[in-house]
Amino acid sequence: MNCSISGEVPEEPVVSKQSGLLYEKRLIERHIADYGKCPVTGEPLIMDDIVPVKTGKVILLLVFPCKCLLPLLLYKRISLFLWCFMQIVKPRSLTAASIPGMLGMFQNEWDALMLSNFALEQQLHTARQELSHALYQHDAACRVIARLKKERDEARSLLAQAERQAPLPAPAVTANVSALSNGKRAAEDVDMGHGAKRMRPVISDSIIADLTECNAALSQQRKKRQIPPTLAPINALERYTQLSSHPLHKTNKPGITSIDINLSKDIVATGGIDSSAILFDRTSGEILSTLSGHSKKVTSVRFVAQNDVLLSGSADKTVRIWLGSEDGNYDCRHILKDHTAEVQAVTVHATNNYFVTASLDTTWCFYDLSSGFCLTQVEDPSNSMGYTSAAFHPDGLILGTGTTRATVRIWDVKSRVNVANFDGHSGAVTAISFSENGYFLATAAHDGVKLWDLRKLKNFRSFELYDQNTPTNSVDFDHSGSYLAIAGSDIRTFQ
Numbered sequence: 002m003n004c005s006i007s008g009e010v011p012e013e014p015v016v017s018k019q020s021g022l023l024y025e026k027r028l029i030e031r032h033i034a035d036y037g038k039c040p041v042t043g044e045p046l047i048m049d050d051i052v053p054v055k056t057g058k059v060i061l062l063l064v065f066p067c068k069c070l071l072p073l074l075l076y077k078r079i080s081l082f083l084w085c086f087m088q089i090v091k092p093r094s095l096t097a098a099s100i101p102g103m104l105g106m107f108q109n110e111w112d113a114l115m116l117s118n119f120a121l122e123q124q125l126h127t128a129r130q131e132l133s134h135a136l137y138q139h140d141a142a143c144r145v146i147a148r149l150k151k152e153r154d155e156a157r158s159l160l161a162q163a164e165r166q167a168p169l170p171a172p173a174v175t176a177n178v179s180a181l182s183n184g185k186r187a188a189e190d191v192d193m194g195h196g197a198k199r200m201r202p203v204i205s206d207s208i209i210a211d212l213t214e215c216n217a218a219l220s221q222q223r224k225k226r227q228i229p230p231t232l233a234p235i236n237a238l239e240r241y242t243q244l245s246s247h248p249l250h251k252t253n254k255p256g257i258t259s260i261d262i263n264l265s266k267d268i269v270a271t272g273g274i275d276s277s278a279i280l281f282d283r284t285s286g287e288i289l290s291t292l293s294g295h296s297k298k299v300t301s302v303r304f305v306a307q308n309d310v311l312l313s314g315s316a317d318k319t320v321r322i323w324l325g326s327e328d329g330n331y332d333c334r335h336i337l338k339d340h341t342a343e344v345q346a347v348t349v350h351a352t353n354n355y356f357v358t359a360s361l362d363t364t365w366c367f368y369d370l371s372s373g374f375c376l377t378q379v380e381d382p383s384n385s386m387g388y389t390s391a392a393f394h395p396d397g398l399i400l401g402t403g404t405t406r407a408t409v410r411i412w413d414v415k416s417r418v419n420v421a422n423f424d425g426h427s428g429a430v431t432a433i434s435f436s437e438n439g440y441f442l443a444t445a446a447h448d449g450v451k452l453w454d455l456r457k458l459k460n461f462r463s464f465e466l467y468d469q470n471t472p473t474n475s476v477d478f479d480h481s482g483s484y485l486a487i488a489g490s491d492i493r494t495f496q
Contacts, residue, residue, distance in 0.1 A: 268283070448465065
């Protein structure tokens with residue numbers, strides 16, 4: 002008889018008083034403890050209703066002839082009865098009673114083992130994928146956190162710097178311009194002139210008188226000026242070699258876009274593509290200060306030596322006025338926002354009280370240095386040429402501007418009138434320099450350098466030094482007017 006639960010012959014058989022069904026004792030005890038009812042009929046069942054089944058012993062009688070006892074039994078054939086008593090054992094199942102059955106059982110167990118192994122491999126693969134995804138998410142989260150921390154630190158640094166460089170409120174020049182401060186555009190309620198143009202402080206008679214007085218003094222000095230004995234001779238220039246190289250700006254591209262020198266302190270200022278200006282001590286070879294604040298490349302830097310001031314123009318449409326302090330640092334005093342396009346050039350007047358900025362928005366602005374006010378903004382008459390360069394004449398009453406369309410415009414500063422134009426270049430005019438004698442003008446563009454006679458208003462010499470793929474970036478007369486330096490892929494000096 003088999004157990005009603007397992008279907009196998011029970012080792013400790015018990016029977017139910019109620020249903021008369023046979024069970025394995027350990028199985029029915031666990032079922033009653035868990036459910037308290039018969040597993041077959043579903044009727045309530047307790048252990049008192051279970052009666053153990055007692056089994057007797059099976060006597061096996063083996064009868065066989067035996068000749069080994071002949072000496073004891075007088076060689077008579079007798080039958081030896083051997084009585085063996087043995088306890089009952091669990092019989093084998095039908096599938097294990099034959100070799101084919103056992104092979105089938107082994108095959109089933111092998112298949113189950115393989116299926117279990119396959120399931121474990123799938124679970125392992127899934128766990129590995131989940132772990133890999135979790136590690137990737139953790140790495141990405143760490144990178145995002147690091148980037149956010151870096152951006153936070155940069156924002157804090159910029160905020161602290163902006164607080165240090167916040168421009169001080171300048172006093173009002175007149176009642177009509179009290180709404181203007183630090184070169185910022187006028188508020189909506191500022192009076193507008195004809196053609197919906199904003200009213201600006203004008204170049205007053207006192208400023209014009211100042212410019213005229215400076216012009217007269219410089220013209221008189223130029224007539225008496227002689228070539229200084231300390232001027233380097235030609236053979237000395239031929240022996241010039243590079244002494245050192247200093248990678249100041251942090252950029253992979255050609256980093257320096259503008260340079261100026263404070264001769265009295267032997268300090269070099271550079272403007273770079275990395276949107277910063279750097280002050281470099283040539284004597285010690287050390288960086289004195291890094292001026293940050295522009296959001297795009299710095300296109301022009303100029304010293305105002307007497308006032309320890311540095312001007313910087315940028316492609317972010319602004320001009321900044323930096324004032325030196327006793328500790329050697331420079332603080333931003335004014336941010337000028339009068340232009341609507343890239344500021345390409347900054348040039349300082351000989352009085353060191355005024356300066357001009359030129360922009361791609363087809364205008365140039367005349368500023369008062371101490372207050373940062375734009376006294377006038379002059380637009381290109383044709384309203385089609387953005388300005389790429391600008392320079393004051395040594396006497397200060399003439400302004401030269403280079404345009405994107407290869408034209409050089411000459412302006413009368415007092416009247417803000419375009420008095421002459423020079424055509425002949427191809428490409429934007431990248432640099433302008435007036436000779437110290439006041440008679441000659443040098444201009445650089447993609448096609449080379451041209452020299453102009455301001456008295457005859459014509460070109461009298463041209464330099465085509467480089468191939469078509471190499472533009473001429475800069476040109477400049479020395480202070481004596483004896484030498485002309487041209488910069489492209491190299492630097493060349495002409496007498």
